[in-house]
Amino acid sequence: xxxxxxxxxxxxxxxxxxxxxREGVQARSDLKQAMFADHALNQIVAVLSQTNMTWSVWKKxxxxxxDATKLQGKLSSGIMPRRLSGxxxxxxxxLPENWTxxxxxxxLKNQHFHIACFIPDDTPSGRILGVTVRSTDTDxxxxxxxxxxxxxxxxYPPYYAEVLFNGDPTQ
Amino acid sequence: MIEVMVAATILVVIVMMLGMLFxxxxxxxxxxxxxxxxYMQLRAFIGAIQRDAGAMIDASRIPQSLLCNNQKQxxxxxxxxxxxxxxxxxxxxxxxxxxFRALNFITYNINGRRTQRRLEPDGTWSEExxxxxxxxxxxxxxxxxxxxxxTHFNIAYQQGTEYDDAGNVISDLNRYPLFLTVETEVTQxxxxxxxxxxxxxxxxxxxTGPSDAASKDDIRTWVQQ
Numbered sequence: 001x002x003x004x005x006x007x008x009x010x011x012x013x014x015x016x017x018x019x020x021x022r023e024g025v026q027a028r029s030d031l032k033q034a035m036f037a038d039h040a041l042n043q044i045v046a047v048l049s050q051t052n053m054t055w056s057v058w059k060k061x062x063x064x065x066x067d068a069t070k071l072q073g074k075l076s077s078g079i080m081p082r083r084l085s086g087x088x089x090x091x092x093x094x095l096p097e098n099w100t101x102x103x104x105x106x107x108l109k110n111q112h113f114h115i116a117c118f119i120p121d122d123t124p125s126g127r128i129l130g131v132t133v134r135s136t137d138t139d140x141x142x143x144x145x146x147x148x149x150x151x152x153x154x155x156y157p158p159y160y161a162e163v164l165f166n167g168d169p170t171q
Numbered sequence: 172m173i174e175v176m177v178a179a180t181i182l183v184v185i186v187m188m189l190g191m192l193f194x195x196x197x198x199x200x201x202x203x204x205x206x207x208x209x210y211m212q213l214r215a216f217i218g219a220i221q222r223d224a225g226a227m228i229d230a231s232r233i234p235q236s237l238l239c240n241n242q243k244q245x246x247x248x249x250x251x252x253x254x255x256x257x258x259x260x261x262x263x264x265x266x267x268x269x270x271f272r273a274l275n276f277i278t279y280n281i282n283g284r285r286t287q288r289r290l291e292p293d294g295t296w297s298e299e300x301x302x303x304x305x306x307x308x309x310x311x312x313x314x315x316x317x318x319x320x321x322t323h324f325n326i327a328y329q330q331g332t333e334y335d336d337a338g339n340v341i342s343d344l345n346r347y348p349l350f351l352t353v354e355t356e357v358t359q360x361x362x363x364x365x366x367x368x369x370x371x372x373x374x375x376x377x378x379t380g381p382s383d384a385a386s387k388d389d390i391r392t393w394v395q396q
Contacts, residue, residue: 003181010185039352046350050329081349084246084326094325098354 025103029137032099036113037133037159040095044071044115044131045163047089052079053167061129064117067110067142068095071117101137111141114153120162127165132158202359209317209357216283216305216321217353223277223285226255229347231335239276239288239296243345248323251351252278281321318358325352368392 048061057076064074069092072080080088092110099108113135120130134156143149230244230253238254245252258272274290283305289297306319326348333341370390371377380386 006181043350043352046327050349052329052331078330081327081329082343084328084343084348085248088330089327094352 028103032137033135033156034159036099036108036135039099040068040113040115040133040135041131041159041161043089043091043095044133045161047075047079047081047091048129048131048163049166050079050081051166051168053165054079054171055165055167055169056171058129058165058167059126061117062119062126064115066115067113068092068115069110071115101139106139108135109141112136112139114142116158129163129165130160131163132160134158205315205317205359206357209319209359212306212317212319213355213357216319216355219285219304220251220279220353223255223279224253224351226257226275227253227347228256228274230254231333231341231345231347233274237274237290239274239290242276244347245344246324246326246346246348246351247344248281248325250278250280251324251326252276281323283321318360319355320358321353321355323354325354327351367395 048058054076057074057079060074064071072091077088080090083089096108096110096113100106101108101112113133116132118130119126120128134153136152136156140152140155143152230238233254235241242252244254253276255275255277256272257275273292276288276290276296278284278286283303284301285304286299286301288299291297305321327350328343328346329349333346335341368391369377371385372388372390374385374388376385377389377391378385380389
């Protein structure tokens with residue numbers, strides 16, 4: 001009887017350890033998502049706030065949803081910055097580069113994060129563009145169906161930044 | 172007798188399990204500590220660059236005579252040099268406030284060395300102040316600390332050709348960047364220690380400690396790398 005009671009006690013104590021570890025993993029995941037969003041938003045804001053941005057491209061960004069490659073496709077080639085090491089900045093490559101998901105070093109891909117751009121409804125000017133970035137720290141790619149997408153978006157918190165239009169409003 | 176043996180066996184198993192648990196917890200704790208140490212060093216480096224770069228001005232637009240020994244702003248994968256405009260009101264020896272907003276010439280190399288010089292009110296440049304913001308000597312010399320290494324700066328510019336006030340083309344290396352990123356590596360390493368204990372109680376000997384008498388009656392502990 002005593003052995004049985006002790007076994008139950010020990011087993012219930014041992015069961016708490018995975019819960020503690022899970023909390024640790026989730027905290028790490030939150031931290032990585034925030035760091036990645038900071039990394040991505042800084043570059044996106046720098047690219048979109050350039051003085052060679054045109055109003056026609058800017059307007060097309062309202063309502064944009066997709067990954068970094070798709071965002072790049074929305075911007076004309078004359079807008080993309082150049083790199084000192086040669087060639088144009090490729091957001092589809094530079095944003096996920098060197099980032100991993102989980103703890104085993106799996107590479108972060110474009111499908112593991114999602115960018116949305118919109119002109120906020122409550123601002124009097126179309127010169128402000130809101131940008132959100134969501135990312136996952138598990139191999140949970142952004143889904144294809146609308147219903148699954150909404151569920152995916154509730155699983156991962158959005159990180160937000162605003163960009164001011166600094167380009168040429170006549171073009 | 173059987174009951175005593177069973178109870179003793181269970182006790183030994185439980186104690187061993189607890190021991191393993193504490194050992195694993197301690198390794199996990201130390202790994203986390205090393206990781207946060209590494210990120211702390213990295214944050215100091217990136218934070219310093221971020222603060223300085225946030226006050227950066229385009230030096231190709233200021234008079235040549237104000238530059239520090241005619242050094243232009245320069246951005247390469249191994250080193251960045253730029254000018255910032257910072258400052259505040261400082262108190263002079265007479266107690267009045269003196270406007271001391273000034274140009275600073277800041278450099279960073281990829282090994283973490285930061286230098287700063289300030290344009291003084293009399294038009295001269297102050298002595299160079301330098302420090303290593305990536306791995307201060309008291310951290311980098313310790314074997315149980317993580318190794319933090321910055322590998323290179325990535326620089327991006329707005330498209331197009333840029334000209335200075337005299338109409339000359341500014342080379343990419345000297346252009347004011349649109350943004351820059353820095354790539355770094357953090358390597359965790361450290362020593363593992365064994366903690367041990369031995370006893371040679373009444374008196375199977377050991378001895379040869381302080382004045383022997385079989386070292387009355389030794390229980391020894393040690394920490395071994």
